[in-house]
Amino acid sequence: MGSLEQPVHSTGHHGPATGITRWLYTTNHKDIGTLYLLFSLMMFFIGGCMALTIRAELFQPGLQLVRPEFFNQMTTSHGLIMVFGAVMPAFVGLANWLIPMMIGAPDMALPRMNNWSFWILPFAFTMMLSTLLMEGGGPNFGWTFYAPLSTTYAPPSVTFFIFAVHMMGISSIMGAINVIATILNMRTPGMKLMDMPLFVWTWLITAFLLIAVMPVLAGVVTMMLMDIHFGTSFFDAAGGGDPVLFQHVFWFFGHPEVYIMILPAFGVVSEIIPTFARKRLFGYTSMVYATASIAILSFIVWAHHMFAVGMPLAGELFFMYSTMLIAVPTGVKVFNWVATMYRGSMTFETPMLFALAFVVLFTIGGFSGLMLAIAPADFQYHDTYFVVAHFHYVLVPGSVFSIMAAAYYWLPKWTGHMYNESMGKLHFWLSFIGVNVTFFPMHFLGLAGMPRRIPDYALQFADFNMVATFGAFLFGFSQLLFVYNIISCIRSGKKATDNVWEGSHGLEWTLSSPPPYHSFTEPPVFKHPYKDNG
């Protein structure tokens, strides 16, 4: 057909459309990345306001501000929004911005689908948030929506919640397909898989996880829908079903899901630490294999979320051992990061501060995770604030700090301007103190016996709850500095160099700051940043 030989009508300069249509119709990976990131930031604040509502109610014993039914809607919506609205879209946004630039591609492989996967999200979340205004209120059964609380006993708005989850799932699956297609097909000639930056590697593995488990989530909410509206009894014992089946299916999705939220964070940190230690990442190969091992193990550990449902002894032992095993590849990663810093030449710009806090605080979350893996001890920890402390340690100073680190690290590349370093550092320190003051006391609360998801508590939990609430407000309001810094960086700021950082390596730094609209219009010559100089 000869279509490949047809001349491309290129004018040499091909910029974005102007006005709102630029954003509505865009197929450009950078525009879509920006949309994802801004959407995620917005959701982070909405979910954050819900968290502050929860913390304000828990400031003192007794019911002061909200009623228990609204409190349950807040905990549920906070979890759903932070997981599906803030953390996941932020990583997809980073993938959109960075993967083409890191592998020397002009754009994502499937740009039109890319547009669609983003634009589903605002509608999905508008629908989900609108349930809060409906009669009976929004979802009030926890972000894990265990049946039959989420089926027979759910408010009528649950149907909208199910539909919203379906839409988010479609968006995630399309995003993941796009990432895989881009990475496998559009690397610049000469870049082998084992030459890819770790952020690209972790995203490749994450994308496979997404494709594997999002349909499971869609399946479980569809089963709920059938139970609610079409008379089936998947989760209703009275009709021959089993409420525990819900938990098995949910956590078969849910456990890989938590790794979907942390693997790209590993990638980000593995980019940042070598830059500011001015030393090549220690153990690149083992990092790749560790990531893949964590991903594979994530499929055989799900029932550690269900130690108290009454599994047989053999089941408890199996899931205890498999869960403990995850500590090995995770440990390898932490050791590699520390070995990268060891005998480096370190500086501590804002992205590095966030990355270092990530390593320490994520590891603390890992330790509490190891404790939770011990089934007999888990009978005491399960469904208490100890669990709340654990997953907030891996998600807030884990995933969220890595996202902030990434934003500071690549913002000069994206905008062409340097952000305000002192304000960035202030933002870091306030966040670091805020996060620890909020979540560290929750370990104590859980061990002392405070169950999670309660709007009011016994008097012996009063002091640490008050401390945690102070921390939460400090952390929450510090994020305004982040927003201010981003806005001022976009609008003004010192001109950034192409390389931005002294120790940065990789193809994205060979582009101008800000990069051209179509990142690499022709494949760059790939030269491994380290292999040539030994």
Added chain:
Amino acid sequence: MIRRIGRVLFLAGLFYAPLVAAQWQVNLVEGATEISRSVYNLHMIIFYICVAIAVVVFGVMFWSIIWHRKSRGAKAAHFHESTWVEIIWTIVPVVILVSMAVPASTTLIQMYDKNSADIDIQITGYQWKWRYKYLNQDIDFFSSLATPQEQISNEQAKGDHYLLEVDKPLVIPAGKKVRFLLTSNDVIHSWWVPALAVKKDAIPGFVNESWTRVDEPGIYRGQCAELCGRDHGFMPIVVEVKSQDDYALWVAEQASLKVAEAQSAQQEMSQAQLMERGEQVYKGACAACHQQEGQGIPGVFPALAGSPLMTGDPAEHINVVLHGRSGTAMQAFGEQLNAADLASVITYERNSWGNQGDMVTVQQISELLKE
């Protein structure tokens, strides 16, 4: 002078210390059973192992942060891999994990030894109370939150056991193996008493097993641990462990209470008496969903004020209260309350918040319950 102030402060500190410790509890309770102590020991072992690993890993990291920084003139080394190091830091964690898994498995196997119990108690979770039924004995009662609503809404000072007190505790003897058979009437609940290290989900349609053997008499408190709806935070558990003699007395007492209650079901009650008793029953059993003023929560729990069910045929109203509505949160109260309570609360609902309905007598209900 300064020394005296110091001494006073020191003494004050001594007195204050236990108070502070009581309030700022930071660790798991050791508990009152062999199992709970072995769980506690396991928890401490793993905690110390984690602390040791943290000291090493963070030690190296902070060493690097302090000494290998550019501002000190550190020059970056060039090493970036070492197969030996990688193998060592894969194998060492595996060894540590195995050393954790051994005691953990032992404790777990111990917990799963559910044989030869002395007493079997069926525990059923209901939206927002517990039912304790002693198998092979004629004891069966509900246990719900005893903290007054006024304390929760901050109109009264909160008591010592705020939210951790019930009207009727579960009573078990010390030194005997008590087996719990857990199930639920509606959604999933989880029965948790930290001092016994028992936490097990109560799942509708399924029966879970757990057990305990408490050494010493005492009162042990816990809470529902699985989100079960609106009043999840308000369904505590109190276990009263009695010496074996006291337990025998308690069992005997239950039989005489049963007789007294059967007699009360025969009594005649005037409308005023029914209304007075009905208000109390309503607060305890109905107000969590239908609200104090009978207004309900739109979309979730129907309003009783102005409901045609309240003013129409009493038989229909009685039927719903006695047998519940399947597929909804409305429970069958026929098995929870006695005839006098049922007659009172139905009469109360039919004649409150502007409702104008008939009175329902104790006899009417007694006859229906006999069927």
